[in-house]
Amino acid sequence: xxxxxxxxxxxxxxxxxxxxxxxxxxxxxxxxxxxxxxxxxxxxxxxxxxxxxxxxxxxxxxxxxxxxxxxxxxxxxxxxxxxxxxxxxxxxxxxxxxxxxxxxxxxxxxxxxxxxxxxxxxxxxxxxxxxxxxxxxxxxxxxxxxxxxxxxxxxxxxxxxxxxxxxxxxxxxxxxxxxxxxxxxxxxxxxxxxxxxxxxxxxxxxxxxxxxxxxxxxxxxxxxxxxxxxxxxxxxxxxxxxxxxxxxxxxxxxxxxxxxxxxxxxxxxxxxxxxxxxxxxxxxxxxxxxxxxxxxxxxxxxxxxxxxxxxxxxxxxxxxxxxxxxxxxxxxxxxxxxxxxxxxxxxxxxxxxxxxxxxxxxxxxxxxxxxxxxxxxxxxxxxxxxxxxxxxxxxxxxxxxxxxxxxxxxxxxxxxxxxxxxxxxxxxxxxxxxxxxxxxxxxxxxxxxx
Numbered sequence: 001x002x003x004x005x006x007x008x009x010x011x012x013x014x015x016x017x018x019x020x021x022x023x024x025x026x027x028x029x030x031x032x033x034x035x036x037x038x039x040x041x042x043x044x045x046x047x048x049x050x051x052x053x054x055x056x057x058x059x060x061x062x063x064x065x066x067x068x069x070x071x072x073x074x075x076x077x078x079x080x081x082x083x084x085x086x087x088x089x090x091x092x093x094x095x096x097x098x099x100x101x102x103x104x105x106x107x108x109x110x111x112x113x114x115x116x117x118x119x120x121x122x123x124x125x126x127x128x129x130x131x132x133x134x135x136x137x138x139x140x141x142x143x144x145x146x147x148x149x150x151x152x153x154x155x156x157x158x159x160x161x162x163x164x165x166x167x168x169x170x171x172x173x174x175x176x177x178x179x180x181x182x183x184x185x186x187x188x189x190x191x192x193x194x195x196x197x198x199x200x201x202x203x204x205x206x207x208x209x210x211x212x213x214x215x216x217x218x219x220x221x222x223x224x225x226x227x228x229x230x231x232x233x234x235x236x237x238x239x240x241x242x243x244x245x246x247x248x249x250x251x252x253x254x255x256x257x258x259x260x261x262x263x264x265x266x267x268x269x270x271x272x273x274x275x276x277x278x279x280x281x282x283x284x285x286x287x288x289x290x291x292x293x294x295x296x297x298x299x300x301x302x303x304x305x306x307x308x309x310x311x312x313x314x315x316x317x318x319x320x321x322x323x324x325x326x327x328x329x330x331x332x333x334x335x336x337x338x339x340x341x342x343x344x345x346x347x348x349x350x351x352x353x354x355x356x357x358x359x360x361x362x363x364x365x366x367x368x369x370x371x372x373x374x375x376x377x378x379x380x381x382x383x384x385x386x387x388x389x390x391x392x393x394x395x396x397x398x399x400x401x402x403x404x405x406x407x408x409x410x411x412x413x414x415x416x417x418x419x420x421x422x423x424x425x426x427x428x429x430x431x432x433x434x435x436x437x438x439x440x441x442x443x444x445x446x447x448x449x450x
Contacts, residue, residue: 015048045083119162119170125181127154133187134216134233140192141203141223143242148230149209154181154188159205177202187214216251234269243280252289271305281312291321298329307338314350347371351432356381365426372432375425379438382421387414390430397438 022037129152137144142161149155158179164170178193205224210217215233219226222240232250239257244264246253252269255262261280264271270289273282276296284291285308293300293309298316300309307320316332318325321339328346336345336354341362345352348369359381366373377383377398385403387394394405394412402416414436427434 015045042083042086046080049080117164117170119164119167119174121160121162121171121174123158123160123179125156125158125179127156127181127183127188129153129188129211129213132213132215133184134218135188135190135208135210135214136184136218137190137206137208138192138220139190139204139206139222139224142205143224143226144206144208144219144221145227146206146208146210146217146219146231147228148214148232149211151211152213153211154214155209156181156190157207159207161203161205173202177204179204179206187216281310283311284309297331299326300329301326359421360423360425363424363426365424366428367426368429368432370431371429372435373427373429374435374437375427376437376439380419381438382417382419383423383425384417384421385414385425385427385436387425387427387434387436388412389428389432389434392429392432392434394434394436396436398436 019038135154137146142159156179160174160177162170162173164173176194180191180193182189182191203224210231212232214231216236217228217231217233218236219228220238220240221242223242225243226237226239226245228235228237228246228249230248234251235246235249235253237244237246237253237255237257239255239259242259243261244255244259245261246255246263246267247265249267249269251267253264253267253271254274255264255272256274256276258275258277259280260278261282262273262275262278263281263283263285264273264287265283265285267286268288270291271284271287272290272292272294273284274292274294275282278295282293284293284305287302287305289304291300291302291305291309298311300318302309302321302325303323305321308317309321310317311332314332316329316334317337318327318335318339319337325339325341325343327334327344330347331349332347333350334345334347334352336343336352338357339354340356340358341360341364343354343362344365345354346367348371350368350371351374352366352368352371353374353376354364354366355376356378359378360383364375366375372392381398385398389412391410392412393407394414396403396405396414398418401418403414403418404416406413406415412434414434427436
């Protein structure tokens with residue numbers, strides 16, 4: 001009886017030896033791929049499994065154990081289902097060139113191709129620019145780096161990454177996937193000439209250098225990061241997935257889409273980021289014109305941003321915004337400095353802190369919910385205050401004069417005029433405390449209030 005079961009187990013051992021030997025041979029001979037063979041002949045594993053069951057039954061025929069030897073258990077059925085799913089997936093992957101798909105990435109790190117190997121090829125394309133115009137570029141898979149340079153031609157270097165089972169197949173796919181710079185009516189456009197094969201088989205990192213005569217760059221990046229710098233004209237970007245880093249732009253910048261980190265800096269014109277889904281740090285800095293950021297969580301606009309707006313890990317910092325400033329957001333710990341106003345700010349579920357280096361001359365309006373507000377002003381400031389805290393307190397270093405503090409039923413209000421100023425300040429919160437702080441006077445060694 002035991003001998004029968006041992007004979008049946010020989011088939012499992014033969015399967016392990018056969019599959020292991022197949023992949024060992026593939027490792028010793030890189031030009032050979034074991035996956036196509038496995039994809040074609042994987043049903044043999046089920047046949048061997050069935051033969052093992054049959055041999056066990058024949059060896060035990062006439063004994064009470066014969067029925068159990070041939071019966072499929074719950075574990076057998078589960079294993080069969082897993083084997084069917086695995087075999088079908090491998091077969092479809094190989095026959096439909098899925099093994100030529102993008103490299104596997106975990107945490108942004110590339111681990112390699114699914115069922116093949118990765119090969120790299122480089123190709124350079126040049127296009128003379130005879131008249132001012134725009135450049136339109138789309139890259140479905142791969143990073144894009146675009147910079148401004150001297151001269152009178154567009155220079156593009158494509159570093160193509162190909163997943164394939166062999167050198168010959170990789171070379172064929174690389175040659176069949178070519179970047180072409182074509183002249184259009186109002187500029188130039190990058191076109192991908194796919195002669196044969198599947199475009200998904202090739203990814204391309206692009207390095208592009210453009211001359212000063214390119215007045216605008218229009219970019220679409222689907223799966224990759226974008227870096228753009230030292231460009232004299234406008235930059236318009238549509239992102240599907242990836243990081244954006246744009247700096248030193250002579251025109252305006254518009255970024256739309258989704259991705260990770262979005263950074264736009266040193267722009268002479270206006271800058272706008274419209275992010276449908278961004279999970280990384282956001283930065284707008286040194287913007288000469290209007291600065292805007294829109295998402296499902298935050299709406300920001302400033303007439304000028306020589307300073308910066310940064311958002312990361314639930315914290316937001318705004319420094320050096322000019323002109324009329326509007327910020328509507330939620331669930332951020334917000335710090336605002338050197339924003340002379342007019343300023344309108346709305347937040348909820350987060351603390352708001354505003355610091356003014358000079359006495360305010362423009363209106364300030366801050367509304368918060370489930371969070372405190374702290375406003376720090378110079379000692380000589382004058383203003384007309386309307387502060388209210390529902391289910392909260394108000395603590396002020398500015399007292400006397402025309403200010404009146406009222407506390408009733410858990411609510412607090414502080415209203416009136418302080419000093420000679422007539423600048424309106426409105427502060428309101430719920431379930432939080434309002435702090436009105438006064439900075440130390442020049443030459444003073446002790447704080448003017450707590």
